[in-house]
Amino acid sequence: MEEIFEIAIIIITIALLVLLIIAEWKIFSKAGEKGWKSLVPIYNIYLSHHIVGMSHMWFNLEIMFWITEAMFEINDFPEVVVLGFGIVAGLFTVISELVHLIKMCDCFSKGTGFKIGMFLIPELFVMIIAFGKAEYQKPKH
Numbered sequence: 001m002e003e004i005f006e007i008a009i010i011i012i013t014i015a016l017l018v019l020l021i022i023a024e025w026k027i028f029s030k031a032g033e034k035g036w037k038s039l040v041p042i043y044n045i046y047l048s049h050h051i052v053g054m055s056h057m058w059f060n061l062e063i064m065f066w067i068t069e070a071m072f073e074i075n076d077f078p079e080v081v082v083l084g085f086g087i088v089a090g091l092f093t094v095i096s097e098l099v100h101l102i103k104m105c106d107c108f109s110k111g112t113g114f115k116i117g118m119f120l121i122p123e124l125f126v127m128i129i130a131f132g133k134a135e136y137q138k139p140k141h
Contacts, residue, residue, distance in 0.1 A: 020123060027051075030129075030136040031107070052103035053139025058096050065089045108134040120131035 024044070025035035031051040038044050043061075049059045069089065072082050101122060105115045108129050118125040128134075 006132055015121070019127060023127045025137075026103050026130040027104075027126065030134075031134070049100065051136075054100060054103060058099070061092060062096060065092060102138060104129070107136055107139055109137060110134070 021039070028038040028044075028047065028051070029035045033047055033051065035085040037047055045062065046059050049056070068085065072085065098119060101118045102115055105111075105118055110129070111117070114128075115123065
């Protein structure tokens with residue numbers, strides 16, 4: 001019985017991942033980008049930031065954090081340095097994601113309630129934007 005449950009969970013997870021991939025493709029398409037660009041790692045983050053009107057500084061800082069984290073993995077840094085950096089990187093990631101979600105909601109004319117839902121359950125609300133009637137409006141810089 002456990003095996004059937006585990007298989008069901010795996011199937012549901014794969015189905016949700018496929019739906020999220022399709023949703024990102026549709027959001028890129030609604031924003032005037034070719035949908036396949038949503039499948040290209042790192043480039044999709046760069047474009048997603050551009051689509052919602054985020055400064056390139058956000059993307060550059062994310063890349064800097066990724067590279068620094070990789071250097072910590074390769075080299076033997078003191079644990080306190082790794083922990084401190086991890087806290088800073090984690091806070092930045094949460095703030096960056098929050099800004100991105102808010103700006104995405106703005107680009108699709110979504111209000112405060114939707115923004116709260118987007119922050120709490122982003123997978124669901126991204127699908128609502130993608131598969132719903134929301135139309136993309138280029139951000140005001």
